[in-house]
Amino acid sequence: MDAVRVTGAAVAGGLAVTGALHALWTVTPWPARSRQEFADTVIGTGEGVPPAAACLAVAGLLGTAAYLVGAEAGALPAVGPRGVRRAGVRTVAGVLLARGAAGPLVFGVLNERTERFRRLNARYYSPLCLALGAGAALVAAAPPRPGR
Numbered sequence: 725m726d727a728v729r730v731t732g733a734a735v736a737g738g739l740a741v742t743g744a745l746h747a748l749w750t751v752t753p754w755p756a757r758s759r760q761e762f763a764d765t766v767i768g769t770g771e772g773v774p775p776a777a778a779c780l781a782v783a784g785l786l787g788t789a790a791y792l793v794g795a796e797a798g799a800l801p802a803v804g805p806r807g808v809r810r811a812g813v814r815t816v817a818g819v820l821l822a823r824g825a826a827g828p829l830v831f832g833v834l835n836e837r838t839e840r841f842r843r844l845n846a847r848y849y850s851p852l853c854l855a856l857g858a859g860a861a862l863v864a865a866a867p868p869r870p871g872r
Contacts, residue, residue, distance in 0.1 A: 732797020735859035743786030768841025820857030
């Protein structure tokens, strides 16, 4: 396997797992013990949780992103027009890189969030977005694969 395919498979896997976690959150706050702890940890408000429809929407977007990156990298079967997939992967890369780079400022300075969320965001959430975004950018920048 070449570096683009391995990177694409890893990014697609990370996005798919994150999407599955968002789908799971429609029925349970796991791994948090309560909805309030969940809100503090994942949203940073300490109160309220997103509606199930919002979690499902994010899960669907992450699943779509996982497919686009995996297919464009050659790790998954490619379906549909190449140009649409490539534009989709570029969008995924841009969104993740923006979220990762702006996360500490947006969720730490400009918007009031709990201390726990700010700490988790700086240590895990934003760096994960940067890593996934960089991987997606590598896939997006690679020359189109024959037959893809």
